[in-house]
Amino acid sequence: MENKLKKSVQHKILISLLLVLSSSFFIKCSQKEKSQISEEEWASLPADGPNLSAYERIICSSEATKSELYAASEFQRLFKEFTGKELAIDKTDSQSGKSILIGVEATVAAGLQANTEKMGEEGFNIDIAGEKLAIYGGHSRGTLYGVYEFFEQYCDVRYLTHDHTFYPAEGKDKDFRIKGSNYSYVPPFAFRWSYYGETNRNPAFAAQLHTNTVAGDEKLGGITGYKLVIHNVANLVPPAIYGKEHPEYYALVNGRRVLEMHGGGPQLCLTNPEVLEIVVKATLDAIEKNPKIKNFNVAHMDNSSYCTCKLCAAIDAREESHAGTMFSFVNAVAERIEKKHPEVLIGTYAYQYTRKPPKTIRAHDNVLIQLCSIECCDFHAIDDPTCSLNQEFCADMDGWKDKAKNIFIWHYNTNFRGYLLPFPNLRSIGKSVEYFANNNGRGVFMQAAGNGFSTELSDLRNYVMSRCLWKPGRDSWEEALEFCRMHYAESAQPIIDYLTYYHDLIDKENRHPGCFPTEASLFLNSETVKRIDNYFAEALALAKSDDVRSRVEKASLCSYRAKLSVATMELKYENGLCKPSLDDVDENLLSRYAELCAKYNVSRENEYIKNDVYLAKMCKIYSGMTAVRLENDYWRVIVLPESNAKIVEMTYKPTGRNVIQPARSLDRFRFEEWVRQGDGPKADGILAYKVIEKSPIKTVVALTAKDGALIERTISLAGTAIHFETTLKAKKARAFDFFVHPEYDAGSGSDDPQEVSIYVKAKEWLQANQGWVNAKPTDEQSALIKEGLKGGSFAYFNKKEDFGVEQRFKPGAFEDINLYWSPERIQINLEMTPIVKKLKAGEQAKYAYEVHYLAKEPN
Ligand SMILES: [Zn+2]
Ligand SMILES: [Zn+2]
Secondary structure (H helix, E strand, C coil): CCCCCCHHHHCHHHHCEECCCCHHHHHHHHHHCCCEECHHHHHHCCCCCCEHHHCCEEECCCCCCHHHHHHHHHHHHHHHHHHCCCCEEECCCCCCCCEEEECHHHHHHCCCCCCCCCCCCCCEEEECCCCEEEEEECCCCHHHHHHHHHHHHHHCCEEEECCEEECCHHHHCCCCECCCCCEEECCCCCEEEEECHHHHCCHHHHHHCCCCCCCCCHHHCCCCCCCCCCCCHHHHCCHHHHCCCCHHHECEECCEECCCCCCCCCCECCCCHHHHHHHHHHHHHHHHHCCCCCEEECCCCCCCCCCCCHHHHHHHHHHCCCHHHHHHHHHHHHHHHHHHCCCCEEEEEECHHHCCCCCCCCCCCCEEEEEECCCCCCCCCCCCCCCHHHHHHHHHHHHHHCCCCEEEEEEECCCCCCCCCCCCCCCCHHHHHHHHHHCCEEEEEEECCCCCCCCCCHHHHHHHHHHHHHCCCCCHHHHHHHHHHHHCHHHHHHHHHHHHHHHHHHHHCCCCCCCCCCCCCCCCCHHHHHHHHHHHHHHHHHCCCHHHHHHHHHHCHHHHHHHHHHHHHCEEEECCEEEECCCCCCCCHHHHHHHHHHHCCCCECCCCCEHHHHHHHHHHHHCCEECEEEECCCEEEEEECCCCCEEEEEEECCCCEECECCCCCCCCCCEEEEECCCCCCECCECCCCEEEEEECCEEEEEEECCCCCEEEEEEEEECCEEEEEEEEECCCCEEECEEEECEEECCCCCCCCCCEEEEEECCCEEECCCCCECCECCHHHHHHHCCHHHHCEEEEEECCCCEEEEEECCCCCEEEEEEEEECCCCEEEEEEEECCEEECCCCEEEEEEEEEEECCCCC
């Protein structure tokens, strides 16, 4: 395989720079007689090399590739920007004097050696020591990358954004000399993708940052043949083709072969020999159609509904991981493919239920695994021993090191539910990337706001990430500071102060934000957003040019967006309306934010919704939403009928505590109820209920679904209880299939089951989360929760804060209860699924439950 990395290359020391001293140039460079050099050492080398202004022309052969010709023109452009001197590009070097040779052909024609054997597609040499300065590299991108690296390494030029390259002023100095050492580099990762709109939309800029996954013109040297592993097993064995006659091809889940499943489709029954034949054939067909691609995927779908049939379960049990069945299947496919296409890799996931390596099975040498870190904390580095979430991942990666030859990592680097919110991971990016490189990682997909544009500090982040991927070992924090100084110039310091303040804050508050954090995990509140706002105001006041002012303004989007979130976390009730609480916040906040979004082409609010949809939603909230307030001696409850009838406040008056989780903005869900099947309100399909009855202690809200079904919800106060009742009257035959999704305040971010305890009632009360680690149950432990279905009670209690909530229901009325506990978000959901009923036209069904405040532990 090309670009094959020797094991040693993956150690830190060899990821640093290599100095190649070819013998003919050795005399001038003898004082740096080293075979490798670190970035620090490189920085300390004296500038005793050639004077740049002495070069007279660029030579690039007529035999050169399109990419080498482009490399020569890029050298010409950058040289002129840096030194002020324009060099002509000639095809042959017929004159004496100092020339720049670009590409292998020009170098060889000048009588120099140009050995590219170990350079792969992207490695290069820069020989500076003779009359001729030569830059050449492996086909197809090495020479172009060498040109960009020349200006970075020797001239301190930086490719900051697609329209801002930083040139130090010294280049214009007639006496400017570069370092007197040759330089050579082969990147350790064969696949590098800093996934931002900023590079995805600008292939030429992507090439400057050595991102080898963004396709552009041929002159940019093409992209790597490695492809991202994507969920595809249900496409290889389409249920539409096989489902009816062969349901046994698909995963057995809860005793049923499922043909439909969220996350792209059902998983397969991987021990069925016919399934193997179909997958092998589909893969062979794909290989024939795409001869340049290096890996073909056999990867599970994006859900955890793996097959539980006897044969599959037996392998998983033996291997102590669901990766057991997956890898014995993928190995079988890989064996068959290898016979015909030994050069091709079979790509698969080690993701969620397959992340833990199997006990005995080793991935075949022609298997590529994409190891995914979706459960990890982004604030801490992957190998930070103080972060227990990341320690679990490290243990798995350590296990894979000896079980797979080709490990690619899929790392998550943004807030997928809020692309523009502050995100505190700039100190961990570099360390995590370095860890991947040191542990056999051969490629890294840094997933971020790739389908967005102008997201939170996206220019800075894209720069930092790309540079860390190119040279693992770089310190992302230092890279970020460098970007600030060069890009924000006179306004840099307050932005650096903001980054420092915010990262220190998350550290001090001991938060572990992952890639789906809420405002609680990001510690955004009225106090912190005010402080963030001040830093950006200060930076803006320091800007002296329009360029810097607009860069700072763009960076300040994150501060506006954070303020918008905070304003909708606690809503103010007044005369039947709820509005954002805008104390201390500019009334024009939303319109100003919308204006800036338009100016800087913000396209998406998050991975799932476009920015204009978000702004329209916010507009509705800002103009005030109809609200119903219920109140008795014990409770004050506020319902928003127009927004899925969310409960946004549930304050127990004797203690003054609002038990609803408020620390998240209103653009996401709260305490609400959804339909799982059929028309009606959904998590991402908000509908408006009409208020049809209202008294101080009772409200009835209703909506008619598209299929004519009437959904009616009654919320009422009766002493210390809040009653909930939902009725569905079917107009046509349909399923009565709802989901109760209450989000409560956990009281603290502790993951200690002795502090935050979950209870269910079977015959007696049981504590259901005993022994949980990282707030997660083992398969056995999660079974205990279901005991609550028998006794009809589901509760939590925070022993430090001395409060809790109990949900009571009629035993037998619900088919499932499920706990979502996130210490990071300070959140507990006591989720319940009523029994599904098939209704005929005209029939109706209902479910009911009660909420009680707990002032002491249940027992
Ligand atoms: Zn099976
Ligand atoms: Zn952490």
